[in-house]
Amino acid sequence: IDYNPKQMAIREKVFNTIIGCFKRHGAETIDTPVFELKETLTGKYGEDSKLIYDLKDQGGELLSLRYDLTVPFARYLAMNKITNIKRYHIAKVYRRDNPAMTRGRYREFYQCDFDIAGQYDPMIPDAECLKIVYEILSELDLGDFRIKVNDRRILDGMFAMCGVPDEKFRTICSTVDKLDKASWEDVKNEMVKEKGLSEGVADQIGEYVSMQGGMDLAERLLQDPKLSQSKQACAGLADMKQLFSYLQLFQVTDKVSVLFDLSLARGLDYYTGVIYEAVLSQMIQAPVVAEQNGALPGDEASVSVGSVAGGGRYDGLVGMFDPKGKKVPCVGVSIGIERIFSIMEQKAELLAEKVRTTETQVLVASAQKNLLEERLKLTTELWNAGIKAEVLYKKNPKLLTQLQHCEETGIPLVAILGEQELKDGVVKLRKVASREEVDVPREELVEELKRRTSKLP
C-alpha cells in the first residue's frame, strides 16, 4: 500500500509527538535490518510464529522478515554485549496475511517501541513505560483510555495452584488471552476440549480471571488461600503493589484508570513479569478502516479491539541470544501506531480538518508578465534566509492561478512583485485568508515574514 501526502502529514505529526516523548525520557535510538536469520526468530512468538514471513532458500543463510522490533533488539543487545540502554525504535515489520487463505502475501506496518534494558530496582523502569503510554495517549488526544496490568508470574502461579501442568502454562495463557474478544464459555471450551484441562481446573481459572481491581486487589490476593501458596504469584503481587505506588508518583493514576486485570495475558511467549495494555474507552470506527487498508493494528497479532499500546517485562529474551546465556532484564512497550494513524485519519475526516501536506509559508507571485527572473531572485533571497517559499514554474502565470495554488495547499501568505513594487523597492505582502495587502520594504521582508510565521502553528 502506498501512503499519500495527507496520510504522511498525519503520520509525521504522530511520530513527532511520540519521538518527542521518548526523547523527553532520555531515550536513544538504534536501527536493525529488515531481515533477520530465521533461527533468530524461531521459538520467540508462540502460536503467532506461523505469521512470520520467511524468504525462500537461495543458497545463503535462511532469512525471515522481522516480525517485531523486540526480538531484533534483544539480539542486538546480546551481540554487542550491551547491558544497559534506554532505546526507542520506529520501523516497519512484516507479517504474513492469514496464511490459511493466501500464499506469499504479507502485511507491512510500522512498529514503535520503547524499551529499557538493565538491572535496576524493581518496577521503576516498568512504571516509566506506563508513564510513557500515558503521556503519548494524552498528548495525541485520543479520548479516554484505560491501562490494564497483570503479571505473568501471577498468571503462572495461579495456573499452578489451579492444577494446570507446567508444560501447558503457555498454551493456556494464549487461551486466556482470547478473553478480550471471546466469551468465558468459548474460552473454557477451548481449555477443556482442545487443551485437555479438566472442567474443575478451568472453572477455578475462570474465577480468578474475572477479577479486576487496583492496588487493593493485589493486597487481597496476597491473602488468597490458594495464590498465597505460590512464591511466584506472591512476588508478582508484591511488585504489582509497588508498581501502583510508582504510578501514583508519576501521576499516571490521576486521570486514567489503571486496572489490575487477571484476564490480561498477552499472546507472546517471551514475557516473564509485568504485562500491560492500553485500551481506548470509546472507539471511533478506525479499526475497520485499518483493516480495509490491510494495515492491521500494529503491535501484536492478538491485540484486542481498541488496544493502542502493549508490552511487558521480558527478562529471558536477551539470554537466548548470548552464547553463555547471560541475561539482561528488559521491559518495554509497543505503541500501536498504525491503529493510531487510522484513528487520526478518521478524526481529520470527521472534523473535515484541512490537513496541510507542505509547510510553505509564502508564495512568491506576480500579477504582470516577464517577471520570472525577479520572482526567482526573491525566492532565492527567502530560501537563503531559511523561509519556506514556493514559486510557480511558469514564465507568466496568472495571478489567479497563483492565489488558487495558495488556497489549495494552505499557503498563508503571498509576496507579490510588480513593476511598481520593483521601482519602489517594496514587496506587496498579501494575507491569503483576509486578502489584506501591505507594502513591505524589500530589505525588511525576511524579518516581517519571520515575525508573521512564528505565530502560525
Added chain:
Amino acid sequence: IDYNPKQMAIREKVFNTIIGCFKRHGAETIDTPVFELKETLTGKYGEDSKLIYDLKDQGGELLSLRYDLTVPFARYLAMNKITNIKRYHIAKVYRRDNPAMTRGRYREFYQCDFDIAGQYDPMIPDAECLKIVYEILSELDLGDFRIKVNDRRILDGMFAMCGVPDEKFRTICSTVDKLDKASWEDVKNEMVKEKGLSEGVADQIGEYVSMQGGMDLAERLLQDPKLSQSKQACAGLADMKQLFSYLQLFQVTDKVSVLFDLSLARGLDYYTGVIYEAVLSQMIQAPVVAEQNGALPGDEASVSVGSVAGGGRYDGLVGMFDPKGKKVPCVGVSIGIERIFSIMEQKAELLAEKVRTTETQVLVASAQKNLLEERLKLTTELWNAGIKAEVLYKKNPKLLTQLQHCEETGIPLVAILGEQELKDGVVKLRKVASREEVDVPREELVEELKRRTSKLP
C-alpha cells in the same frame, strides 16, 4: 547491519538538515511498500538490472525488493493519475551484493530523493533540484564540491552525429559513464572490442567527451558543425544555456563551480534530458569505511568516487506505467545519503567530537538515601512541563554514579534533592561542566531550566 545510537544521532542530524531543505522548497512526502511487482522494475535500470533482489515465487505475484525510489514514484503517479507534485521520499532500498560472488545476499541502504513532476516551463524545476543539492551540501559543511551537468539529448545527438547506430545509444552511454573511474583507453577499448564501434567513431566520441566548460561551451557547441546538425543536441544545448542562467538567479554558481561536462552519462536507462551529479572536491576516506560497513554509496551502483548526489530528467518513466501511456514529465535528485553518513561519522571521529545520543537536559539526583520518591516526583514535574529529564532507576544511587552518568551521556545539568533542599523548598541546580551550584526555588525550577537549556545547541 545494525546502527548504534551514535550512528543514529549523526543520521538524525543529516536527515533533519535534508528534510528541512526539502520543506523549505515546499515538498510533501509519500511512502511506498518495500516490495514492488517484479514487472514494475523490469526494463527500467539498464545494465544495473542484475542487482535487483527478487523474491522467490511462492504462488502469489512475483515480487522484487525496491531498487530505488524513482521507479516506485513513477508507478505511484501513474496509478493515482497525479500530474503535478513536488515530493521527497526517504526510505530504504535493496540491491544484491555482487551477484557473481555471493548468492542471496543483499545490501540495504537509505535513499533520499526529491522530485518534481509536472508540465512546466523548461529548466525551472531542473534548476531548483540543483539549488537543493547546493543548499544541502553547503549546510552539511562537507567542504568544496562541484556540480557536473550534461543532457541525454546532447549525448544522443552526439552519438548519432558520430555514427553510433540508434540501438547502441544506451549501451554506449553506459560505457561513457565509466569515464569517471576508467581511462579513455579502457573506455575506448570497451566501445570497440565489446560493443562493436569502429575506431573512428570511438575517437570522435572521445573528442567530445573530453570537453568541459560553462555556458560558453554550450554556446560554442551550438556552432559545432557536427552537433548543430542534430535537432536533439541543439535542444539540449539551448536548455543547458537556460539552466545556467537560472542557476545564476538561484545563486548556485556563486561559490560552487557548475561544470557542463560531456563525459557525464549516468548509468540508468530512464533519463531523457538534463543529468547531473555533485562531487566532493576533497575526499575524506569515507568510501572505504562505507564499503566495510557493506553500505555502499547510496544513490546508484555506478556512482563515482566522491559523488554525493545525482539525478536528472526522466519524462518517459511515468508513461510506462500508464495504460494509455500518458506521460508526466519529471526531474529529480537523489542525495547519496549513506556516503554522507560515512563522511559525517568519519569527521566526528577525526575531530574526536563527542556525539550525544540523547537530548536529556537534566538529571534528577540525590546525595542522600531514601529519596527515590522525591526524585520520581520532581522528575514527573519536569516531564509534565516538557523538560527532557532522567532519573536513575535505583533506590539509593551514589551521587558520584549519578554525576558519572551525566559525564558519560553529556547531560549538562543536575537537579539535586536533599533533606535540606526539601525543607527549604529549593532544588540545588548544578552545572556538570563547571560544577557551579545554585539553589533554585522549586516553583521557579522549570522556568530556570527552560531559560538555561534554550541556550544549549
